[in-house]
Amino acid sequence: MTAASACSTDGATSADPERVDVVAAFYPLQFVAERVGGDAVRVTNLAKPGAEPHDLELNPAQVGQVSEAELIVYLAGFQPAVDEAVKQNGGDRAFDVATVQPLLDAAADGHDHEDEAAGAAEHAEEEGNGKDPHVWLDPTRLATIGDKLAERLGRADPDRAADYTARARTLRAELTKLDAEYTAGLKTCQRREIVVSHTAFGYLTERYQLEQIGLSGLTPEDEPAPQRLAEVAEEAREHQATTIFFETLVSPKVAETIAKEVGAKTAVLDPIEGLPADGRGDYLSVMRDNLTALRTALSCS
Numbered sequence: 001m002t003a004a005s006a007c008s009t010d011g012a013t014s015a016d017p018e019r020v021d022v023v024a025a026f027y028p029l030q031f032v033a034e035r036v037g038g039d040a041v042r043v044t045n046l047a048k049p050g051a052e053p054h055d056l057e058l059n060p061a062q063v064g065q066v067s068e069a070e071l072i073v074y075l076a077g078f079q080p081a082v083d084e085a086v087k088q089n090g091g092d093r094a095f096d097v098a099t100v101q102p103l104l105d106a107a108a109d110g111h112d113h114e115d116e117a118a119g120a121a122e123h124a125e126e127e128g129n130g131k132d133p134h135v136w137l138d139p140t141r142l143a144t145i146g147d148k149l150a151e152r153l154g155r156a157d158p159d160r161a162a163d164y165t166a167r168a169r170t171l172r173a174e175l176t177k178l179d180a181e182y183t184a185g186l187k188t189c190q191r192r193e194i195v196v197s198h199t200a201f202g203y204l205t206e207r208y209q210l211e212q213i214g215l216s217g218l219t220p221e222d223e224p225a226p227q228r229l230a231e232v233a234e235e236a237r238e239h240q241a242t243t244i245f246f247e248t249l250v251s252p253k254v255a256e257t258i259a260k261e262v263g264a265k266t267a268v269l270d271p272i273e274g275l276p277a278d279g280r281g282d283y284l285s286v287m288r289d290n291l292t293a294l295r296t297a298l299s300c301s
């Protein structure tokens with residue numbers, strides 16, 4: 001019992017002295033840390049591929065990784081277990097991306113012409129701070145996170161500060177290109193409402209003037225209430241949705257039920273909270289797959 005806690009200040013024996021040891025709380029933060037850090041960092045992702053990261057629980061080894069990392073990249077309010085580990089052991093090594101890219105209010109960007117606003121507010125309360133954490137789904141905001149992470153890495157590792165800045169600039173260029181593809185690809189569409197599994201797409205819908213109708217709120221649920229399913233089916237009919245989206249890391253069962261009821265298809269729209277279990281693709285390729293899926297579902301020209 002005592003041995004585990006006694007080494008928190010000087011336990012970095014297994015760390016690579018040549019590289020900055022970075023712990024990322026979930027995939028999009030891993031992506032940014034690897035892109036900006038390049039070969040100067042070693043990035044460990046606390047969430048495993050194929051696992052839904054909202055309800056991540058940390059085992060003792062991972063708590064150890066948090067206490068020994070040179071930099072912890074996380075998003076306060078997204079994963080309570082990570083927040084707690086950072087509070088206990090993070091010291092001044094924690095980098096909360098929500099402090100460099102302010103979050104939107106959870107209920108401010110929903111689809112609320114009927115009674116969905118109440119549902120969103122309810123979920124916001126459950127989430128804790130009433131903020132929508134899914135900030136990475138706006139590429140321009142992710143670019144800002146990359147710039148700020150480069151500054152932070154440069155302070156931790158001043159000799160290579162210029163390299164971090166240069167890589168963040170390259171990442172920004174890639175994300176700007178992706179943003180332009182989205183803007184062009186979603187400019188002229190027959191519909192602008194998307195029916196999704198959980199309301200992870202607030203930043204994406206705000207950036208590209210879409211609206212999301214979620215089966216559940218900010219956190220995925222296996223079984224939304226029957227009343228909610230009926231409301232969403234009604235919404236899907238009203239907006240003539242051809243597609244009910246589901247996520248790669250959550251069961252498609254509910255989406256399939258609604259799709260059958262309203263005569264729509266199902267397709268994947270990935271909130272990129274983690275990569276699939278086979279680890280294929282990266283943030284940029286999944287975002288491009290999402291754009292293709294959106295253009296089909298919304299009949300964009």
Ligand SMILES: [Zn+2]
Nearest residue numbers: 200218219220
């Ligand atoms: Zn989510």
Ligand SMILES: [Zn+2]
Nearest residue numbers: 111113235239
């Ligand atoms: Zn509606």
